[in-house]
Amino acid sequence: MLLEPTSDQEFFRENTAKFLSDQVPPGEIRRLRDDPDGFDADYWRRGAELGWTSLLVDEAHGGGSLSGQGLIDLTLVAYEFGRHAAPGPLLSTNVVASALSRAGGEEHGTVLDAVLAGTSTASWCFQERLAGLTAGALEIRVEGDELVLSGEKRPVEHAAQAAHLLVTGRSGDGATQVLVPAGTPGLTIRPMHTVDLARRFSIVRLDAVRVPLDAVVGTPGQAAEQVEHQVQTALVILCAETVGTMQRAFDMTVEWAFDRYSFGRPLASYQELKHRFADMKSWLEAGHAVADAAALAVESRAPEANELVSVAKAFVGQYGGELIQDCVQIHGGIGVTFDHDLHLFLRRATLDRALMGTPAEHRQRIAADLAPQEDR
Numbered sequence: 001m002l003l004e005p006t007s008d009q010e011f012f013r014e015n016t017a018k019f020l021s022d023q024v025p026p027g028e029i030r031r032l033r034d035d036p037d038g039f040d041a042d043y044w045r046r047g048a049e050l051g052w053t054s055l056l057v058d059e060a061h062g063g064g065s066l067s068g069q070g071l072i073d074l075t076l077v078a079y080e081f082g083r084h085a086a087p088g089p090l091l092s093t094n095v096v097a098s099a100l101s102r103a104g105g106e107e108h109g110t111v112l113d114a115v116l117a118g119t120s121t122a123s124w125c126f127q128e129r130l131a132g133l134t135a136g137a138l139e140i141r142v143e144g145d146e147l148v149l150s151g152e153k154r155p156v157e158h159a160a161q162a163a164h165l166l167v168t169g170r171s172g173d174g175a176t177q178v179l180v181p182a183g184t185p186g187l188t189i190r191p192m193h194t195v196d197l198a199r200r201f202s203i204v205r206l207d208a209v210r211v212p213l214d215a216v217v218g219t220p221g222q223a224a225e226q227v228e229h230q231v232q233t234a235l236v237i238l239c240a241e242t243v244g245t246m247q248r249a250f251d252m253t254v255e256w257a258f259d260r261y262s263f264g265r266p267l268a269s270y271q272e273l274k275h276r277f278a279d280m281k282s283w284l285e286a287g288h289a290v291a292d293a294a295a296l297a298v299e300s301r302a303p304e305a306n307e308l309v310s311v312a313k314a315f316v317g318q319y320g321g322e323l324i325q326d327c328v329q330i331h332g333g334i335g336v337t338f339d340h341d342l343h344l345f346l347r348r349a350t351l352d353r354a355l356m357g358t359p360a361e362h363r364q365r366i367a368a369d370l371a372p373q374e375d376r
Helices: 007-023 026-034 041-050 070-084 090-103 109-117 224-259 271-299 305-336 342-354 359-370
Strands: 122-125 139-143 146-157 164-171 174-181 187-191 201-212
Touching: 007 041, 007 070, 041 109, 070 090, 070 224, 070 271, 070 342, 090 109, 090 122, 090 146, 090 164, 090 224, 122 146, 146 164, 146 174, 164 201, 174 201, 174 224, 224 271, 224 305, 224 342, 271 305, 305 342, 305 359
Parallel strands: 122 164, 139 164
Antiparallel strands: 139 146, 146 201, 164 174, 187 201
């Protein structure tokens, strides 16, 4: 999280933290384990009123940021989502809202208005099995005055709860994005299992789904740059959320180590644990720094943004899990029980590690970008 947030940013973060503490305490997160939606519609609408869905949207379209750097402001929300293992489609809804705003036009204005108000959600259908961070193989072709979409996307965040799906695919040699209403004939959504108690994911199958030509978001065949920016945005949100989980787990464990006594001494006084805490603190501070650097690079459209988001995802993906696993071990037996809160953050960090590329995949991405041109 930012070392020196503005007063407005700090107020925004504190309001989000208080709202999440009140609305989705750990007991509520456990209850959501058996909820098919994973979040309450009124909870999401009230979060939208706080500004969760509007930070990446242009003021002309009803959005606006606190600092003039909407993605930086959004990382504060994502950080608190991590600290509370909070439910809701924060990533997918913001990516779709940003795409609709950047595309402009009046075709999708009603959809964007509903997303901003929190009265409906939208999800991004991007990833495919074995496709990495590309538009994948989903086919989009033109037939008369319609677009026909065929293919499969997985995993898609909260697809079953979304009113609209932003589908990224290929038309000819270029990437195209299409807004598809839920319930369109040929569209099927099958739930997937996940370790997270509140997040829901699905497999979205499109079998010759037909939508009008004006369902295109942006320019057909020329969405590659926008898709790349959406990928970078998603990675920034995931990294900020993971750092939030790391911070919460670390704080819980430090408190436990000072309160818990063994042989008449607090656990925190033992040298071995001091060394472990020193390692964890270095991972945590580096996680904050690299996540913030990636967010700033993407916000400013810096040429090194692609590399930095992969550096951040690789680092927090690896060390986030290691840090929280250490926290579990330091807690001892209670740390592996369902009634203790620690597993909520381990689950969230584990999920975020797998989404949008694993640490190993991002290290390969960095290596490919750094390789000499003749070796590519």
